[in-house]
Amino acid sequence: MATQEHSVGQKRFDQWLPKLVVAPSFILSLIFIYGFIIWNGYLSFSTSRMLPNYEWAGMVQYESLWQNARWWVAIKNLGIFGVLFIGIGTMLGLFLAILLDQKIRVEGALRSIYLYPMALSFIVTGTAWKWILNPSFGLEHLVQSWGFPNYTFDWLVNPEKAIYTVVIAGVWQSSGFVMALFLAGLRGIDDSIIKAAQVDGASLPRIYWRIIIPSLRPVFFSTIMILAHLAIKSFDLVMALTNRGPGYSTDMPASFMYTMAFERGQLGVGAASSTMMLAMLAAIVVPYLYSELRGYKKNG
């Protein structure tokens, strides 16, 4: 039998054990997330070029970042890509979700088809679309062979248009996911609300427009969050589809950072650009996280 003293010791140990178990993960997160953010931040204020050094340089790297034409291209591209990717992705996803919610016979199969691109790597997606969109053998060639010899579709190699090819591939990959989110939202709506509206004599499109879509607000909110998050971080797709080109016309902040830090030997500018990315994400994510955590508290 356990004596009193033994059990007191046992109890202290039991109280410490859970803390001991999460400690490694917590400490690692502290170092590798927060520590590294600070470290990276410091680098952005240093004179680092080819190699990191810790000589304080003030805002020099940020000044050169914002004077860099390529960074401006990257920001502009992020704007175009972000708006179109989020806008089209959300609309298409919602549209498909509503259509699929009409008691479709082969819903399961269609859902799988719409969603499978999400399982693929952006590198695979980029490779596939690069082939489809290439002017010599791809879509342009196909339409010409159908009897429209003057048809041109050269977006992939046109610096003005290349960013739109990234949008196409991005939407192709992610809209199925958006569809799944909205479909889950639609299924979560109380059936009796729709029945009540039908009894009130509302037509189906009106019910959707006036009642169902407005009640999907939280889904819109998280969908837009997720897509914005994907847009800011998008790197792989640009690398695989256009490799930032032609020239640097499809560069985005994430690929800009990679270029500066790992190809051009401009660590300081790279660090400054990633700090800017962190700031952009934080501006979107912090309010979202805040509301999520409040939700946890309520439920917990």
Next chain:
Amino acid sequence: MRALKIKNVKKSFGGVDILKGIDIEVEPGQFLILVGPSGCGKSTLMNLIAGLETVTSGEIVIGDRVVNDVPPKDRDIAMVFQSYALYPNMNVKKNITFGMEMRNVDKDEQEKILERVSKMLQIEHLLDRKPSQLSGGQRQRVAMGRALARDPGLFLFDEPLSNLDAKLRVEMRTEIKLLHQRTKTTVVYVTHDQIEAMTLGDRIAVMKDGHIQQFGTPHEIYDNPANMFVAGFIGSPSMNFIPTRIVAAEGGLGAEILHGEQNWIFPLQDPQGKLQAWVGKDVILGVRPEQFTAAEDDEPSYDCKVDIIEPTGPDTLVFVHLNGKEVVCRVHPKKAKHPGEIQRLTVDLTKAVVFDPKTEARIL
């Protein structure tokens, strides 16, 4: 079978006092009920007795041992939870023997106990099923079986019937009572249902806001409530609280009821003169619904207009107004009038109580 003593136990979470000094003493074999509205601290007290939480100050004594620092498994207790907390991944047999396995009880002994317990609860045919394949009542039984297998000195029940439907709840209530009579083990039983409290308990502790409002036998609590809260909480429908004034009447004191043109006086018996200081002052008169009944034809009566009636079967509840307050009367169905009609009522004031309207403490 062990005694339980709770001595000035306090518990606070992050600066909020949940329990503010609880004192309870229960003799071996008694059935103690902790009853109160949600948030009164009864479940916290239960967790403290079980050792799932630690006391901030005070002492908990089980048997003759202070158990403040004893881990739950060594307290000689067993607990039945509200959600039953059956391990979903284990079958009934494993659910019952898991605790014994943890305590290294040898296999033969485990089998013997399992057999005894499952026979007692008539769950022998369920031993190979998973909890998800059981009905609510069967789960309840298994949860009790798991507790019985420990053969504890103290049983803890945490609202064990609140997840069952009404009919099953009554059946299981009887069964728990039978079980207690057979095992004679000390029981602590948490509930928010005052009917369970009245029917099961040897001792009831009515709790509110971290305090014990009253501790006593079911009859003491029902007939002699310590304050308005206890009086209102125990009993269904609740005790009627009629705002009134103490006035001198022929041969004693009474409660004044103004009814239209009429001015009734409800005579009160006050052998100890507790009401003397309250003459002419406002008080609350507490009268249980069963003390208002229909008057016989030749009896003097108080005539009131019926607002609504609620037939319950054996009686009909008749709602009237006295001193502007709604009052429920328990009337024989054949004597009950319809809404709008006049009901002739009589009142038995021997058990009436009087409260101070400000402190809500009992005066008479």
Next chain:
Amino acid sequence: MAKSTRFILYTVLLIAALFYLLPMYVMLTTSVKTMDEIRNGSLLAFPTGISLEAWGKAWDSACTGIQCSGLKPFFWNSVKIVVPAVILSTMLGAINGYVLTKWKFKGSDIIFSMMLFGVFMPLQVVLLPMSQTLGWMGLTESVWGLVTVHVLMGIASTTLFFRNYYVSIPDELVKAATLDGAGFFRIFWRIILPLSTPIIMVTFIWQFTNIWNDFLFGVVFSGSDSKPITVGLNNLVNTSTGVKEYNVDMAAAIIAGLPTMFIYFVAGKYFVRGLTAGAVKG
């Protein structure tokens, strides 16, 4: 609903399905065509015959930069990275989620919120410090460097998954087991883990897909012998020496996507659940 509306509905849904299927169709057909057929035929034309030559080449002899051994070494690198990284990050997530829901202590919610931030952080912020740290630890040239990075960056999402799942397991189970005399690890092992199969599947698939598909860490933190398949594929496609062989590119792309596609079709249910559960990560 009228018959004609239903007809339009199905037509629209079918056209959408074609949009999603088209690239896969083009990839598959192109990969089994010969280069002549590709040059002279149309993008959408059905292949006249099935030639697996491009697949063979993509697997073990196509050039990725100066090295000409196909995707094979990269594929196995990815396997060597994914397997330990997925197992480790899932295990850590499970035990963290267990503590953060069932053994809460003062500050555990703060710890969770702080770890949660790791789910949202742009990974670019850790690239420079991480590459230096991996250099100090001597891990830059081996697959273990990437395993380390993926585990470190995966803990946040796996912890989130398990935490959200364990919240729905009633605390009373843990209390009951405590009264039965089981301790911290025994409760985890005997009660909690046996109930965790769905969330283990979700996390497993989520981590597998993410790590297999990763390109950023792969391209930044790998040495010449530890590059994962995504980097291999990208190098193969962008190698400009010689004639561009689209059929080989497409075969290579399919090979790179095969493991995750396989999981998607075998365990699609869990995949979708992971996506919506991990919606915050996106």
